[in-house]
Amino acid sequence: MRRNTKWVLALVGIIVVFAAIFGFSRFGGTQASNTKLKTVKIGVAPGPYGDMATKVLGPLLKKKGYKVVTKEFNDYVQPNKALNSGEIDANLFQHTLYLKTFAKANHLKLTAIGETPTLGMGIYSEKISQLSDLKQGDTVSLPNDPSNLARALQLLAAQKLITLKKNINVATASTADIATNPDKLKIKTLDAAQLPQSMSNVTIALIPGNYSWNAKLKPSKALALEKLKEDYKEVFVVKTSNKNSKFAKAVKSVLNSKAFKQAIAKSEFKDFDKPASWK
Template sequence: MIADPPFDRPRGRPLVATLLGLVALLATAAAPALAQSGTPITASIETRDLRVGFTPGPYEDAFKAGAAPVLGAQGYRIAYAHFSTGLEVNKAVAFDEIDANVMQHSVYLKAYNERNGTDLVGIVQVPTPPMGLYSRKHRTLSAVRPGATVAVPNDPVNLERALKILRDAGWIGLKANANPVDVTELDVTANPSGIRIVPLEAAQAPRALDDVDFAAIQGNFAIFSGLKLTEALALETMTAPYINVVAVRRVHAETPWAKAIVAAYRSDAFQAAIRADRFYDGFTLPDYFR
Protein backbone atom coordinates (compact mmCIF):
# COMPACT_ATOMS: atom_id res chain seq x y z
CA MET A 1 0.00 0.00 0.00
CA ILE A 2 1.21 3.46 -0.85
CA ALA A 3 -0.44 6.19 1.17
CA ASP A 4 -0.10 9.96 1.16
CA PRO A 5 0.15 11.06 3.91
CA PRO A 6 1.24 7.81 5.63
CA PHE A 7 -1.12 6.20 8.10
CA ASP A 8 1.15 5.50 11.03
CA ARG A 9 -1.39 5.58 13.83
CA PRO A 10 -4.45 3.54 14.82
CA ARG A 11 -7.79 5.30 14.45
CA GLY A 12 -8.73 7.29 17.53
CA ARG A 13 -5.28 8.06 19.01
CA PRO A 14 -4.72 11.76 19.83
CA LEU A 15 -2.79 13.73 17.24
CA VAL A 16 -0.84 15.63 19.91
CA ALA A 17 2.42 15.93 18.03
CA THR A 18 0.88 17.42 14.94
CA LEU A 19 -1.81 19.52 16.56
CA LEU A 20 0.04 21.34 19.34
CA GLY A 21 -0.15 24.61 17.48
CA LEU A 22 -3.89 24.29 16.93
CA VAL A 23 -4.48 23.30 20.53
CA ALA A 24 -2.48 26.27 21.77
CA LEU A 25 -4.46 28.69 19.64
CA LEU A 26 -7.80 27.27 20.68
CA ALA A 27 -7.07 26.38 24.29
CA THR A 28 -8.52 29.52 25.85
CA ALA A 29 -11.77 29.39 23.91
CA ALA A 30 -12.21 25.63 23.96
CA ALA A 31 -11.28 24.76 27.52
CA PRO A 32 -14.49 25.97 29.21
CA ALA A 33 -16.71 24.17 26.76
CA LEU A 34 -14.65 20.98 26.97
CA ALA A 35 -14.61 21.08 30.73
CA GLN A 36 -18.37 21.41 30.77
CA SER A 37 -19.10 18.69 28.20
CA GLY A 38 -16.30 16.27 29.02
CA THR A 39 -15.74 15.63 25.30
CA PRO A 40 -12.14 14.59 24.44
CA ILE A 41 -10.35 17.25 22.41
CA THR A 42 -9.62 14.74 19.61
CA ALA A 43 -13.29 13.91 18.97
CA SER A 44 -14.16 16.80 16.68
CA ILE A 45 -10.76 16.66 15.00
CA GLU A 46 -11.05 12.97 14.17
CA THR A 47 -14.28 13.52 12.25
CA ARG A 48 -12.45 16.05 10.08
CA ASP A 49 -9.91 13.50 8.83
CA LEU A 50 -11.10 11.26 5.99
CA ARG A 51 -8.93 8.41 4.78
CA VAL A 52 -10.16 7.08 1.44
CA GLY A 53 -8.70 4.11 -0.45
CA PHE A 54 -8.61 3.36 -4.17
CA THR A 55 -7.41 0.66 -6.54
CA PRO A 56 -6.14 1.54 -10.06
CA GLY A 57 -8.82 3.16 -12.16
CA PRO A 58 -10.83 6.35 -12.59
CA TYR A 59 -12.49 6.54 -9.19
CA GLU A 60 -9.86 8.61 -7.44
CA ASP A 61 -9.87 11.17 -10.25
CA ALA A 62 -13.66 11.46 -10.10
CA PHE A 63 -13.53 11.85 -6.32
CA LYS A 64 -10.89 14.56 -6.56
CA ALA A 65 -12.70 16.37 -9.38
CA GLY A 66 -16.12 16.61 -7.80
CA ALA A 67 -16.47 15.21 -4.29
CA ALA A 68 -13.25 16.31 -2.57
CA PRO A 69 -13.83 20.05 -3.20
CA VAL A 70 -17.27 19.79 -1.60
CA LEU A 71 -15.84 17.97 1.41
CA GLY A 72 -12.91 20.38 1.63
CA ALA A 73 -15.28 23.32 1.78
CA GLN A 74 -16.79 21.72 4.89
CA GLY A 75 -13.39 21.44 6.55
CA TYR A 76 -12.63 17.79 5.84
CA ARG A 77 -9.01 16.85 5.20
CA ILE A 78 -8.64 13.98 2.72
CA ALA A 79 -5.81 11.44 2.84
CA TYR A 80 -5.57 9.15 -0.20
CA ALA A 81 -4.47 5.51 0.09
CA HIS A 82 -3.59 3.37 -2.92
CA PHE A 83 -3.91 -0.41 -3.16
CA SER A 84 -3.27 -3.01 -5.83
CA THR A 85 -6.28 -5.24 -5.21
CA GLY A 86 -9.81 -5.08 -3.90
CA LEU A 87 -8.97 -7.58 -1.17
CA GLU A 88 -6.35 -5.25 0.25
CA VAL A 89 -8.49 -2.13 0.24
CA ASN A 90 -11.50 -3.91 1.76
CA LYS A 91 -9.31 -5.30 4.52
CA ALA A 92 -8.06 -1.78 5.22
CA VAL A 93 -11.64 -0.56 5.70
CA ALA A 94 -12.60 -3.59 7.79
CA PHE A 95 -9.68 -2.95 10.17
CA ASP A 96 -10.26 0.83 10.32
CA GLU A 97 -6.95 1.57 8.65
CA ILE A 98 -8.95 3.78 6.28
CA ASP A 99 -12.49 5.09 6.50
CA ALA A 100 -13.89 4.31 3.07
CA ASN A 101 -12.99 2.87 -0.31
CA VAL A 102 -14.22 3.43 -3.84
CA MET A 103 -13.60 0.51 -6.18
CA GLN A 104 -16.28 -2.21 -6.12
CA HIS A 105 -19.86 -3.00 -6.96
CA SER A 106 -22.43 -4.34 -4.52
CA VAL A 107 -22.26 -7.94 -5.74
CA TYR A 108 -18.51 -8.10 -5.14
CA LEU A 109 -18.94 -6.39 -1.76
CA LYS A 110 -21.56 -8.92 -0.68
CA ALA A 111 -19.32 -11.81 -1.72
CA TYR A 112 -16.38 -10.31 0.15
CA ASN A 113 -18.43 -9.97 3.34
CA GLU A 114 -19.68 -13.55 3.13
CA ARG A 115 -16.20 -14.98 2.64
CA ASN A 116 -14.43 -12.86 5.23
CA GLY A 117 -17.03 -12.37 7.94
CA THR A 118 -16.93 -8.59 7.52
CA ASP A 119 -19.78 -6.09 7.54
CA LEU A 120 -19.00 -3.48 4.89
CA VAL A 121 -21.82 -1.58 3.22
CA GLY A 122 -22.21 0.67 0.20
CA ILE A 123 -23.43 4.14 1.05
CA VAL A 124 -23.66 5.79 -2.38
CA GLN A 125 -23.17 4.74 -6.01
CA VAL A 126 -20.50 6.36 -8.19
CA PRO A 127 -20.03 6.75 -11.97
CA THR A 128 -18.71 3.41 -13.25
CA PRO A 129 -17.15 2.34 -16.56
CA PRO A 130 -18.60 -0.93 -17.87
CA MET A 131 -16.60 -4.08 -18.54
CA GLY A 132 -15.68 -4.43 -22.20
CA LEU A 133 -14.32 -6.94 -24.67
CA TYR A 134 -11.06 -5.71 -26.21
CA SER A 135 -8.58 -7.00 -28.77
CA ARG A 136 -5.31 -5.90 -30.34
CA LYS A 137 -5.48 -8.64 -32.96
CA HIS A 138 -9.04 -8.31 -34.25
CA ARG A 139 -11.28 -5.39 -35.15
CA THR A 140 -14.70 -7.02 -35.01
CA LEU A 141 -16.49 -9.71 -33.04
CA SER A 142 -17.03 -11.62 -36.29
CA ALA A 143 -13.28 -12.24 -36.46
CA VAL A 144 -13.57 -14.91 -33.78
CA ARG A 145 -12.40 -18.36 -34.91
CA PRO A 146 -12.27 -21.81 -33.29
CA GLY A 147 -9.39 -21.91 -30.85
CA ALA A 148 -9.42 -18.16 -30.23
CA THR A 149 -8.26 -17.35 -26.70
CA VAL A 150 -10.45 -15.12 -24.57
CA ALA A 151 -9.14 -13.84 -21.22
CA VAL A 152 -11.75 -13.42 -18.48
CA PRO A 153 -11.52 -12.44 -14.79
CA ASN A 154 -10.82 -15.40 -12.53
CA ASP A 155 -13.01 -14.23 -9.63
CA PRO A 156 -16.55 -15.67 -9.90
CA VAL A 157 -18.43 -12.38 -9.58
CA ASN A 158 -16.67 -10.68 -12.47
CA LEU A 159 -16.38 -13.94 -14.40
CA GLU A 160 -20.17 -13.91 -14.62
CA ARG A 161 -20.09 -10.42 -16.13
CA ALA A 162 -17.53 -11.51 -18.72
CA LEU A 163 -19.43 -14.65 -19.65
CA LYS A 164 -22.57 -12.60 -20.19
CA ILE A 165 -20.67 -10.42 -22.68
CA LEU A 166 -19.56 -13.55 -24.54
CA ARG A 167 -23.12 -14.88 -24.42
CA ASP A 168 -24.56 -11.64 -25.79
CA ALA A 169 -21.96 -11.75 -28.58
CA GLY A 170 -23.34 -15.16 -29.55
CA TRP A 171 -20.11 -16.96 -28.74
CA ILE A 172 -21.36 -19.18 -25.89
CA GLY A 173 -24.48 -20.44 -24.20
CA LEU A 174 -24.72 -19.76 -20.46
CA LYS A 175 -26.72 -21.47 -17.76
CA ALA A 176 -28.86 -19.16 -15.66
CA ASN A 177 -27.40 -18.80 -12.17
CA ALA A 178 -29.10 -16.79 -9.45
CA ASN A 179 -25.94 -16.50 -7.37
CA PRO A 180 -23.01 -14.81 -9.17
CA VAL A 181 -20.46 -16.04 -6.63
CA ASP A 182 -21.14 -19.62 -7.74
CA VAL A 183 -20.48 -19.05 -11.45
CA THR A 184 -17.70 -21.09 -13.04
CA GLU A 185 -16.67 -22.08 -16.55
CA LEU A 186 -18.85 -25.15 -16.06
CA ASP A 187 -21.87 -22.85 -16.44
CA VAL A 188 -21.04 -22.52 -20.14
CA THR A 189 -23.64 -24.75 -21.81
CA ALA A 190 -22.56 -24.31 -25.43
CA ASN A 191 -19.50 -23.05 -27.29
CA PRO A 192 -20.44 -22.81 -30.96
CA SER A 193 -17.56 -20.44 -31.70
CA GLY A 194 -15.01 -22.86 -30.30
CA ILE A 195 -13.29 -20.24 -28.16
CA ARG A 196 -10.84 -21.12 -25.38
CA ILE A 197 -11.60 -19.29 -22.14
CA VAL A 198 -8.51 -18.22 -20.17
CA PRO A 199 -9.14 -17.09 -16.56
CA LEU A 200 -6.73 -14.42 -15.32
CA GLU A 201 -6.45 -12.12 -12.32
CA ALA A 202 -8.54 -9.12 -13.40
CA ALA A 203 -5.76 -6.54 -13.16
CA GLN A 204 -3.58 -8.62 -15.51
CA ALA A 205 -6.09 -8.65 -18.38
CA PRO A 206 -4.86 -5.46 -20.13
CA ARG A 207 -1.30 -6.82 -20.16
CA ALA A 208 -2.54 -10.06 -21.69
CA LEU A 209 -3.96 -8.33 -24.79
CA ASP A 210 -0.78 -9.05 -26.76
CA ASP A 211 -0.99 -12.75 -25.91
CA VAL A 212 -4.70 -13.54 -26.34
CA ASP A 213 -7.19 -12.90 -29.10
CA PHE A 214 -9.72 -11.11 -26.90
CA ALA A 215 -9.93 -10.02 -23.26
CA ALA A 216 -12.90 -9.09 -21.10
CA ILE A 217 -11.53 -6.20 -19.04
CA GLN A 218 -13.17 -4.40 -16.14
CA GLY A 219 -13.68 -0.73 -16.93
CA ASN A 220 -11.40 0.61 -14.21
CA PHE A 221 -8.47 -1.56 -15.31
CA ALA A 222 -9.10 -0.77 -18.98
CA ILE A 223 -8.98 2.98 -18.37
CA PHE A 224 -5.99 2.73 -16.04
CA SER A 225 -4.06 0.90 -18.78
CA GLY A 226 -4.87 3.55 -21.39
CA LEU A 227 -7.73 1.79 -23.18
CA LYS A 228 -10.83 3.73 -24.11
CA LEU A 229 -14.39 2.55 -23.70
CA THR A 230 -14.97 3.50 -27.34
CA GLU A 231 -12.28 0.99 -28.35
CA ALA A 232 -14.17 -1.97 -26.91
CA LEU A 233 -15.67 -4.40 -29.40
CA ALA A 234 -18.54 -4.89 -26.95
CA LEU A 235 -19.58 -3.37 -23.63
CA GLU A 236 -21.65 -5.02 -20.95
CA THR A 237 -25.17 -3.88 -20.27
CA MET A 238 -24.56 -2.70 -16.72
CA THR A 239 -27.34 -3.09 -14.16
CA ALA A 240 -27.59 -1.38 -10.77
CA PRO A 241 -25.88 -4.08 -8.64
CA TYR A 242 -22.75 -3.67 -10.76
CA ILE A 243 -22.48 0.09 -10.42
CA ASN A 244 -19.65 0.78 -7.99
CA VAL A 245 -20.20 2.16 -4.51
CA VAL A 246 -18.39 3.93 -1.70
CA ALA A 247 -17.93 1.26 0.98
CA VAL A 248 -17.58 1.79 4.73
CA ARG A 249 -18.02 -0.34 7.84
CA ARG A 250 -21.71 -0.65 8.72
CA VAL A 251 -21.10 0.90 12.15
CA HIS A 252 -19.89 4.06 10.42
CA ALA A 253 -22.63 4.33 7.78
CA GLU A 254 -24.63 6.94 9.71
CA THR A 255 -21.71 9.02 10.96
CA PRO A 256 -21.53 12.69 9.98
CA TRP A 257 -18.49 12.07 7.78
CA ALA A 258 -20.15 9.18 5.93
CA LYS A 259 -23.25 11.30 5.31
CA ALA A 260 -20.96 14.09 4.11
CA ILE A 261 -19.42 11.75 1.52
CA VAL A 262 -22.88 10.77 0.29
CA ALA A 263 -23.94 14.40 0.03
CA ALA A 264 -20.73 15.32 -1.81
CA TYR A 265 -21.36 12.70 -4.50
CA ARG A 266 -25.00 13.69 -4.82
CA SER A 267 -24.16 17.38 -5.02
CA ASP A 268 -24.72 19.52 -8.10
CA ALA A 269 -21.00 20.31 -8.07
CA PHE A 270 -20.02 16.65 -8.42
CA GLN A 271 -22.53 16.01 -11.18
CA ALA A 272 -21.41 19.12 -13.06
CA ALA A 273 -17.75 18.08 -12.84
CA ILE A 274 -18.49 14.64 -14.29
CA ARG A 275 -20.78 15.87 -17.07
CA ALA A 276 -18.28 18.55 -18.11
CA ASP A 277 -15.45 16.03 -18.69
CA ARG A 278 -15.67 13.96 -21.89
CA PHE A 279 -13.45 11.39 -20.20
CA TYR A 280 -16.57 10.05 -18.48
CA ASP A 281 -18.51 9.52 -21.69
CA GLY A 282 -19.70 5.93 -21.71
CA PHE A 283 -19.69 5.59 -17.93
CA THR A 284 -22.85 4.26 -16.30
CA LEU A 285 -24.16 7.05 -14.07
CA PRO A 286 -26.03 6.54 -10.79
CA ASP A 287 -29.74 7.27 -10.80
CA TYR A 288 -29.25 10.46 -8.72
CA PHE A 289 -27.72 12.16 -11.76
CA ARG A 290 -30.20 14.58 -13.24
Protein backbone atom coordinates in the same frame (compact mmCIF):
# COMPACT_ATOMS: atom_id res chain seq x y z
CA MET B 1 -7.08 74.03 -6.24
CA ARG B 2 -3.75 72.32 -5.58
CA ARG B 3 -4.69 71.93 -1.93
CA ASN B 4 -7.92 70.26 -2.95
CA THR B 5 -6.04 68.00 -5.34
CA LYS B 6 -3.56 67.02 -2.62
CA TRP B 7 -6.42 66.38 -0.23
CA VAL B 8 -8.18 64.17 -2.79
CA LEU B 9 -4.97 62.26 -3.51
CA ALA B 10 -4.36 61.78 0.19
CA LEU B 11 -7.88 60.50 0.66
CA VAL B 12 -7.48 58.11 -2.26
CA GLY B 13 -4.24 56.88 -0.76
CA ILE B 14 -5.93 56.20 2.56
CA ILE B 15 -8.72 54.33 0.81
CA VAL B 16 -6.22 52.23 -1.17
CA VAL B 17 -4.34 51.36 2.02
CA PHE B 18 -7.54 50.32 3.79
CA ALA B 19 -8.64 48.33 0.74
CA ALA B 20 -5.31 46.56 0.67
CA ILE B 21 -5.50 45.77 4.37
CA PHE B 22 -9.09 44.60 4.04
CA GLY B 23 -8.29 42.54 0.97
CA PHE B 24 -5.31 40.95 2.66
CA SER B 25 -7.34 40.10 5.73
CA ARG B 26 -9.98 38.52 3.53
CA PHE B 27 -7.32 36.58 1.66
CA GLY B 28 -5.76 35.58 4.97
CA GLY B 29 -9.17 34.50 6.19
CA THR B 30 -9.61 32.28 3.16
CA GLN B 31 -6.25 30.73 3.73
CA ALA B 32 -7.05 30.22 7.40
CA SER B 33 -10.33 28.56 6.53
CA ASN B 34 -8.41 26.07 4.39
CA THR B 35 -6.39 25.07 7.43
CA LYS B 36 -9.67 24.32 9.17
CA LEU B 37 -10.68 21.71 6.60
CA LYS B 38 -11.12 18.32 8.20
CA THR B 39 -8.89 15.74 6.54
CA VAL B 40 -10.60 12.48 5.60
CA LYS B 41 -8.72 9.44 4.36
CA ILE B 42 -10.36 7.31 1.66
CA GLY B 43 -9.03 3.83 0.92
CA VAL B 44 -8.78 2.82 -2.74
CA ALA B 45 -7.30 0.02 -4.85
CA PRO B 46 -5.33 0.39 -8.10
CA GLY B 47 -7.71 1.60 -10.78
CA PRO B 48 -9.89 4.61 -11.58
CA TYR B 49 -11.60 5.21 -8.26
CA GLY B 50 -8.64 6.78 -6.52
CA ASP B 51 -8.53 9.30 -9.37
CA MET B 52 -12.28 9.84 -9.06
CA ALA B 53 -11.93 10.45 -5.33
CA THR B 54 -9.22 13.09 -5.75
CA LYS B 55 -10.25 14.74 -9.02
CA VAL B 56 -14.04 14.82 -8.69
CA LEU B 57 -15.15 14.04 -5.15
CA GLY B 58 -12.27 15.93 -3.55
CA PRO B 59 -13.08 19.41 -4.90
CA LEU B 60 -16.79 18.97 -4.16
CA LEU B 61 -16.19 17.74 -0.61
CA LYS B 62 -13.77 20.62 -0.04
CA LYS B 63 -16.76 22.94 -0.38
CA LYS B 64 -18.38 20.95 2.42
CA GLY B 65 -15.36 21.43 4.70
CA TYR B 66 -13.34 18.27 3.99
CA LYS B 67 -9.90 17.70 2.55
CA VAL B 68 -9.73 14.33 0.77
CA VAL B 69 -6.57 12.23 0.80
CA THR B 70 -6.39 8.70 -0.54
CA LYS B 71 -4.54 5.63 0.67
CA GLU B 72 -3.96 2.98 -1.97
CA PHE B 73 -4.03 -0.71 -1.08
CA ASN B 74 -2.73 -3.41 -3.40
CA ASP B 75 -5.49 -5.93 -2.71
CA TYR B 76 -9.24 -6.09 -2.08
CA VAL B 77 -8.90 -7.29 1.53
CA GLN B 78 -7.06 -4.52 3.36
CA PRO B 79 -9.30 -1.54 2.46
CA ASN B 80 -12.24 -3.01 4.36
CA LYS B 81 -10.13 -4.13 7.30
CA ALA B 82 -8.46 -0.72 7.48
CA LEU B 83 -11.88 0.94 7.48
CA ASN B 84 -13.12 -1.34 10.23
CA SER B 85 -10.05 -0.59 12.38
CA GLY B 86 -10.37 3.17 11.89
CA GLU B 87 -7.15 3.52 9.89
CA ILE B 88 -9.19 5.20 7.13
CA ASP B 89 -12.51 7.05 7.18
CA ALA B 90 -14.11 5.48 4.10
CA ASN B 91 -13.28 3.43 1.04
CA LEU B 92 -14.16 3.42 -2.64
CA PHE B 93 -13.01 0.27 -4.43
CA GLN B 94 -15.76 -2.38 -4.33
CA HIS B 95 -19.22 -3.20 -5.57
CA THR B 96 -22.24 -4.02 -3.42
CA LEU B 97 -22.05 -7.78 -3.85
CA TYR B 98 -18.41 -7.92 -2.78
CA LEU B 99 -19.09 -5.66 0.21
CA LYS B 100 -21.95 -7.84 1.45
CA THR B 101 -20.01 -11.06 0.96
CA PHE B 102 -16.77 -9.81 2.53
CA ALA B 103 -18.42 -8.05 5.47
CA LYS B 104 -20.47 -11.13 6.34
CA ALA B 105 -17.51 -13.51 6.07
CA ASN B 106 -15.29 -11.27 8.19
CA HIS B 107 -17.93 -10.07 10.68
CA LEU B 108 -17.47 -6.40 9.75
CA LYS B 109 -20.11 -3.70 10.17
CA LEU B 110 -19.69 -1.60 7.03
CA THR B 111 -22.35 0.29 5.09
CA ALA B 112 -22.56 1.64 1.54
CA ILE B 113 -23.87 5.22 1.54
CA GLY B 114 -24.03 5.79 -2.21
CA GLU B 115 -23.06 4.64 -5.69
CA THR B 116 -20.56 6.16 -8.10
CA PRO B 117 -20.20 5.72 -11.87
CA THR B 118 -18.53 2.38 -12.47
CA LEU B 119 -16.28 1.07 -15.23
CA GLY B 120 -17.50 -2.38 -16.16
CA MET B 121 -15.73 -5.14 -17.99
CA GLY B 122 -14.97 -4.40 -21.62
CA ILE B 123 -14.12 -6.35 -24.77
CA TYR B 124 -10.89 -4.98 -26.23
CA SER B 125 -8.87 -5.89 -29.29
CA GLU B 126 -5.73 -4.92 -31.18
CA LYS B 127 -6.76 -6.98 -34.21
CA ILE B 128 -10.38 -6.23 -35.05
CA SER B 129 -12.50 -3.06 -34.90
CA GLN B 130 -15.91 -4.70 -34.35
CA LEU B 131 -17.17 -8.00 -33.01
CA SER B 132 -18.71 -8.96 -36.34
CA ASP B 133 -15.12 -9.32 -37.62
CA LEU B 134 -14.55 -12.37 -35.41
CA LYS B 135 -13.73 -15.50 -37.41
CA GLN B 136 -14.20 -19.18 -36.69
CA GLY B 137 -11.65 -20.43 -34.21
CA ASP B 138 -10.45 -17.03 -32.99
CA THR B 139 -9.00 -16.96 -29.48
CA VAL B 140 -10.65 -15.12 -26.61
CA SER B 141 -8.96 -14.41 -23.28
CA LEU B 142 -11.07 -14.24 -20.12
CA PRO B 143 -10.25 -13.65 -16.43
CA ASN B 144 -9.82 -16.91 -14.53
CA ASP B 145 -11.10 -15.86 -11.08
CA PRO B 146 -14.65 -17.19 -10.52
CA SER B 147 -16.45 -13.85 -10.12
CA ASN B 148 -14.94 -12.15 -13.15
CA LEU B 149 -15.10 -15.31 -15.27
CA ALA B 150 -18.85 -15.51 -14.68
CA ARG B 151 -19.23 -11.86 -15.67
CA ALA B 152 -17.11 -12.39 -18.79
CA LEU B 153 -19.26 -15.31 -19.88
CA GLN B 154 -22.39 -13.21 -19.35
CA LEU B 155 -20.87 -10.44 -21.48
CA LEU B 156 -20.07 -12.91 -24.29
CA ALA B 157 -23.63 -14.21 -24.07
CA ALA B 158 -25.04 -10.68 -24.16
CA GLN B 159 -23.11 -10.11 -27.40
CA LYS B 160 -24.56 -13.40 -28.75
CA LEU B 161 -21.11 -14.95 -29.12
CA ILE B 162 -22.06 -17.89 -26.89
CA THR B 163 -25.09 -19.15 -25.03
CA LEU B 164 -25.14 -20.46 -21.48
CA LYS B 165 -26.98 -23.50 -20.20
CA LYS B 166 -30.44 -22.92 -18.80
CA ASN B 167 -31.22 -23.05 -15.07
CA ILE B 168 -27.66 -22.28 -13.97
CA ASN B 169 -26.55 -19.67 -11.47
CA VAL B 170 -25.03 -17.16 -13.89
CA ALA B 171 -23.18 -15.48 -11.01
CA THR B 172 -21.06 -18.62 -10.65
CA ALA B 173 -20.96 -19.69 -14.30
CA SER B 174 -17.82 -21.36 -15.64
CA THR B 175 -16.69 -22.49 -19.08
CA ALA B 176 -18.41 -25.82 -18.36
CA ASP B 177 -21.71 -23.92 -18.48
CA ILE B 178 -21.30 -22.84 -22.12
CA ALA B 179 -24.17 -24.38 -24.10
CA THR B 180 -23.28 -23.24 -27.62
CA ASN B 181 -20.24 -21.61 -29.18
CA PRO B 182 -21.24 -21.00 -32.83
CA ASP B 183 -17.88 -19.55 -33.92
CA LYS B 184 -15.93 -22.24 -32.07
CA LEU B 185 -14.06 -19.53 -30.22
CA LYS B 186 -11.04 -20.79 -28.32
CA ILE B 187 -11.43 -19.77 -24.68
CA LYS B 188 -8.23 -18.97 -22.81
CA THR B 189 -8.48 -18.08 -19.11
CA LEU B 190 -5.76 -15.95 -17.49
CA ASP B 191 -5.07 -14.02 -14.33
CA ALA B 192 -6.97 -10.75 -14.77
CA ALA B 193 -3.78 -8.69 -14.46
CA GLN B 194 -2.35 -10.47 -17.53
CA LEU B 195 -5.32 -9.77 -19.79
CA PRO B 196 -4.13 -6.42 -21.22
CA GLN B 197 -0.80 -8.00 -22.19
CA SER B 198 -2.63 -10.94 -23.77
CA MET B 199 -4.16 -8.70 -26.44
CA SER B 200 -1.17 -9.18 -28.74
CA ASN B 201 -1.77 -12.95 -28.76
CA VAL B 202 -5.58 -13.18 -28.89
CA THR B 203 -8.29 -11.69 -31.05
CA ILE B 204 -10.33 -10.25 -28.19
CA ALA B 205 -9.77 -9.93 -24.46
CA LEU B 206 -12.45 -9.39 -21.82
CA ILE B 207 -10.85 -7.12 -19.25
CA PRO B 208 -12.30 -5.96 -15.89
CA GLY B 209 -12.52 -2.20 -15.51
CA ASN B 210 -9.71 -1.61 -13.03
CA TYR B 211 -7.22 -3.54 -15.17
CA SER B 212 -8.28 -1.89 -18.43
CA TRP B 213 -7.93 1.51 -16.71
CA ASN B 214 -4.44 0.75 -15.44
CA ALA B 215 -3.50 -0.37 -18.96
CA LYS B 216 -4.79 3.00 -20.27
CA LEU B 217 -7.43 1.35 -22.44
CA LYS B 218 -10.17 3.89 -23.07
CA PRO B 219 -13.73 2.67 -22.45
CA SER B 220 -14.76 4.48 -25.64
CA LYS B 221 -12.45 2.14 -27.59
CA ALA B 222 -14.04 -1.05 -26.24
CA LEU B 223 -15.88 -3.21 -28.77
CA ALA B 224 -18.53 -3.71 -26.08
CA LEU B 225 -18.95 -2.77 -22.44
CA GLU B 226 -20.64 -4.73 -19.72
CA LYS B 227 -24.06 -3.44 -18.69
CA LEU B 228 -23.68 -3.64 -14.95
CA LYS B 229 -26.29 -4.98 -12.60
CA GLU B 230 -26.84 -2.83 -9.53
CA ASP B 231 -24.98 -5.30 -7.32
CA TYR B 232 -21.87 -4.66 -9.43
CA LYS B 233 -21.97 -0.86 -9.16
CA GLU B 234 -19.14 0.76 -7.20
CA VAL B 235 -20.12 2.01 -3.74
CA PHE B 236 -18.76 4.54 -1.24
CA VAL B 237 -18.44 2.76 2.12
CA VAL B 238 -18.14 3.87 5.76
CA LYS B 239 -18.37 2.10 9.10
CA THR B 240 -21.99 1.40 9.94
CA SER B 241 -21.60 3.39 13.17
CA ASN B 242 -20.70 6.44 11.05
CA LYS B 243 -23.40 6.17 8.40
CA ASN B 244 -25.23 9.21 9.80
CA SER B 245 -22.14 11.28 10.60
CA LYS B 246 -21.64 14.79 9.20
CA PHE B 247 -19.07 13.42 6.77
CA ALA B 248 -21.42 10.67 5.56
CA LYS B 249 -24.18 13.22 5.04
CA ALA B 250 -21.77 15.45 3.10
CA VAL B 251 -20.79 12.52 0.86
CA LYS B 252 -24.43 11.60 0.23
CA SER B 253 -25.18 15.19 -0.66
CA VAL B 254 -22.28 15.30 -3.14
CA LEU B 255 -23.07 11.94 -4.75
CA ASN B 256 -26.66 13.02 -5.35
CA SER B 257 -25.78 16.50 -6.57
CA LYS B 258 -26.09 18.00 -10.02
CA ALA B 259 -22.52 19.28 -9.63
CA PHE B 260 -21.19 15.71 -9.29
CA LYS B 261 -23.05 14.56 -12.41
CA GLN B 262 -21.75 17.54 -14.38
CA ALA B 263 -18.19 16.98 -13.18
CA ILE B 264 -18.36 13.31 -14.23
CA ALA B 265 -19.73 14.31 -17.65
CA LYS B 266 -16.67 16.52 -18.23
CA SER B 267 -14.13 14.00 -16.93
CA GLU B 268 -12.37 10.86 -18.12
CA PHE B 269 -15.08 8.92 -16.26
CA LYS B 270 -17.87 10.06 -18.59
CA ASP B 271 -18.20 6.66 -20.29
CA PHE B 272 -18.60 4.75 -17.02
CA ASP B 273 -21.89 2.97 -16.28
CA LYS B 274 -24.03 5.38 -14.24
CA PRO B 275 -26.01 4.70 -11.04
CA ALA B 276 -29.62 3.72 -11.73
CA SER B 277 -30.79 6.74 -9.72
CA TRP B 278 -29.32 9.07 -12.38
CA LYS B 279 -31.84 7.98 -14.99
